Structures are given as structure tokens and as C-alpha cells.
Amino acid sequence: MTLAGARHWGHHDEHPEAYAGLAAQLMAEDGPEHHPVFVLEEDGEVIAFYELRDRGDHVELLRMFMRNDLIGQGYGRVLWSHAVDQGAQTHDRMLIMSDPGSVGFYAAVGATFERSQEVAPGFSLGIFWHDLG
Numbered sequence: 001m002t003l004a005g006a007r008h009w010g011h012h013d014e015h016p017e018a019y020a021g022l023a024a025q026l027m028a029e030d031g032p033e034h035h036p037v038f039v040l041e042e043d044g045e046v047i048a049f050y051e052l053r054d055r056g057d058h059v060e061l062l063r064m065f066m067r068n069d070l071i072g073q074g075y076g077r078v079l080w081s082h083a084v085d086q087g088a089q090t091h092d093r094m095l096i097m098s099d100p101g102s103v104g105f106y107a108a109v110g111a112t113f114e115r116s117q118e119v120a121p122g123f124s125l126g127i128f129w130h131d132l133g
Contacts, residue, residue, distance in 0.1 A: 038086065040066070040079055048079050050085055059087040059132075060095045061074040064102075080109050088132040106130075 040048040048066030052059050061083055066075050087094045097117070098106050103126040107113060111128035118124045 006105070035062075036086070038079075038082060040075060040082075046121075048075050050079055050083055052083065055091065055095065056089075058072075058093045058095050058129075059091040059098075061087070076105055077109065080105075084130070084132060092133040094130040094132055096128040096130065100124065100126065100129055102126075 035051055035053045037049055037051045039046050047066075047070055050064035051062040053062055063077060064076075064083065066079065084094070094111075096106055096111055100123075103113070106126070107129045109130075111130040114127045114129055116124040117127055
């Protein structure tokens with residue numbers, strides 16, 4: 001689902017170097033098996049997921065992805081609400097490093113844009129913060 005999401009927004013083909021190590025990163029020692037991963041299912045099928053990581057003074061929202069054919073149907077807001085509720089249990093703020101295709105979503109749900117950060121030549125992520133307090 002993660003790589004399919006990257007391809008959906010055209011990033012895998014346009015910026016392969018930004019995604020070259022994604023599979024390895026997902027399986028790394030500090031990967032999802034060490035942090036909460038929340039899954040949204042419908043009729044027993046995984047349709048979306050996200051990961052939260054405790055970064056000490058904040059929580060970071062990582063890899064919020066959903067099935068491409070469900071984008072725009074409200075599931076993103078369901079996942080977002082759940083992530084905010086989960087993060088607020090332990091932290092006052094959330095960091096989001098947004099894919100360019102998701103910048104509008106995070107702005108619409110109230111996250112505050114801080115800056116862009118180039119992670120590969122020609123490929124930048126939007127850095128957002130969201131108050132959980």
C-alpha cells in the first residue's frame with residue numbers, strides 16, 4: 001500500500017532515489033514493529049494505516065497511507081482523528097512530514113505548515129506541526 005501510494009502521486013517514477021530504500025526502511029530495526037501501527041479495516045480488508053513514533057517532546061505521524069481507490073471518501077479524516085486522539089494521550093504536539101500530494105489535506109485538518117525540506121534532489125516534504133493540547 002505504501003509503494004502504491006507513492007506511485008499514485010507519481011513519486012516513485014519521478015524521484016526513485018527518494019523511495020529506493022523505503023522497503024528496507026519499513027523493515028529496519030527501528031521500523032513499525034517497534035512503534036504503534038494503527039490499521040483501518042473494512043469488511044476484514046486493510047484499507048489504510050498509519051504509524052506513530054514517540055520522539056520525546058512530540059509524537060511523529062509516519063506513513064499514513066490508504067488504498068488509492070478510496071482517496072477522497074472520508075477515510076483520511078477518520079484516520080487523522082484517530083491519530084490525533086492517540087497522540088494526545090501522551091504528547092502535546094505532533095510532527096507530520098507530508099508528501100507533496102498530502103499538503104492540502106494536512107492544512108485542511110488544521111496542521112500548521114512550518115517549511116519544506118528537500119529529502120532527495122527535486123523532492124521535498126512539507127513539515128507540519130499539529131497542536132494536540
